[in-house]
Amino acid sequence: MGKGDIKSKKGKIANGTYGNSRRKKKQAATVAAAPAKPAAKVGKK
Numbered sequence: 001m002g003k004g005d006i007k008s009k010k011g012k013i014a015n016g017t018y019g020n021s022r023r024k025k026k027q028a029a030t031v032a033a034a035p036a037k038p039a040a041k042v043g044k045k
Contacts, residue, residue, distance in 0.1 A: 003014040012022035 001008050001010070003010055005011040006015055006017070007019075007021060009021045012019060018024045
């Protein structure tokens, strides 16, 4: 149960991996980009 134990949280941190004992934080729900506004109409001169 130390840095060499791949199944423990400490071991996962030392090894740089994730799993049941070291969960990845879920990404916050990304907000869908607002639809692009149509280009402003340029009046003819």
